[in-house]
Amino acid sequence: MTLLAAERLNKAFGGVVAAKDVSFALAEGEMLAIIGPNGAGKSTTFNMVGGQLAPDSGRVLLAGADITGQPPRAVCRLGVGRTFQVAQTFLSMTVLGNVQMALIAHHGRTREVVARAEALYRNQALALLDRVGMAAEAERPIGELAYGDVKRVELAIALAASPRLLLMDEPTAGMAPRERAGLMQLVANIARGQGIGVLFTEHDMDAVFAHADRILVLVRGEVIAEGPPEQVRANAEVQRVYLGQSGHRAALRARRAAHG
Numbered sequence: 001m002t003l004l005a006a007e008r009l010n011k012a013f014g015g016v017v018a019a020k021d022v023s024f025a026l027a028e029g030e031m032l033a034i035i036g037p038n039g040a041g042k043s044t045t046f047n048m049v050g051g052q053l054a055p056d057s058g059r060v061l062l063a064g065a066d067i068t069g070q071p072p073r074a075v076c077r078l079g080v081g082r083t084f085q086v087a088q089t090f091l092s093m094t095v096l097g098n099v100q101m102a103l104i105a106h107h108g109r110t111r112e113v114v115a116r117a118e119a120l121y122r123n124q125a126l127a128l129l130d131r132v133g134m135a136a137e138a139e140r141p142i143g144e145l146a147y148g149d150v151k152r153v154e155l156a157i158a159l160a161a162s163p164r165l166l167l168m169d170e171p172t173a174g175m176a177p178r179e180r181a182g183l184m185q186l187v188a189n190i191a192r193g194q195g196i197g198v199l200f201t202e203h204d205m206d207a208v209f210a211h212a213d214r215i216l217v218l219v220r221g222e223v224i225a226e227g228p229p230e231q232v233r234a235n236a237e238v239q240r241v242y243l244g245q246s247g248h249r250a251a252l253r254a255r256r257a258a259h260g
């Protein structure tokens with residue numbers, strides 16, 4: 001079933017056309033990557049889906065419901081989650097405490113926090129940490145974790161809101177190459193296992209070609225190609241304007257990895 005549909009989204013900043021008739025669809029359990037050179041309109045498109053930006057025209061449909069121009073909080077309540085950066089976790093709190101806070105916020109129970117936070121949603125938080133492979137680190141302060149592990153906790157925090165669609169803006173930024181593959185595999189397993197749609201932007205072509213089901217290529221605000229990784233890699237215009245040699249090498253590495 002179509003989970004997310006973007007229909008002819010347009011956005012201009014003064015004279016700069018950041019998105020021009022951008023359309024795409026995303027199914028449940030599908031991973032869709034948005035790629036393109038700097039300034040292509042990836043963040044703009046992403047933010048029009050998440051409610052941070054209202055499009056000048058066009059529609060965003062979530063499971064058929066029109067969510068165009070709704071504020072981020074409303075979009076979030078309707079089932080669109082977003083992974084947040086490290087700064088938005090509570091560094092002095094434990095790993096477990098961070099995920100409990102996300103569950104407390106999701107259930108609107110922040111008033112009860114002061115007295116009972118340590119007991120609230122403890123088992124659910126542990127279950128979420130287990131899903132991202134971090135249950136063993138539950139009692140450690142999050143500030144002590146390696147960066148890649150913080151990213152896993154951030155994923156658990158996003159999952160606390162039970163999203164149907166997860167928006168991930170450069171999920172592997174700042175991570176070591178080996179950690180990147182692990183995180184993306186984890187996201188893909190969770191998305192496919194639970195039917196969560198994932199829309200992500202990413203500069204790391206290895207991560208994109210190995211894990212996206214489909215790729216949307218933007219150049220100067222326009223979609224120049226869209227399809228499964230192999231098809232996008234073979235597209236002459238994509239090769240010419242964006243991927244070039246580095247994209248070719250990334251696609252080869254992804255294929256080798258997929259075939260052991």
Ligand SMILES: Nc1ncnc2c1ncn2[C@@H]1O[C@H](COP(=O)(O)OP(=O)(O)OP(=O)(O)O)[C@@H](O)[C@H]1O
Nearest residue numbers: 013016017018036037038039040041042043044045
């Ligand atoms: N708030 C804004 N005000 C003015 N211009 C903007 C604004 N946001 C984006 N732009 C312009 O719109 C175009 C698309 O920007 P956008 O950030 O969406 O691209 P991007 O593909 O995410 O780039 P990057 O890979 O560098 O993050 C760029 O020319 C950018 O300068």
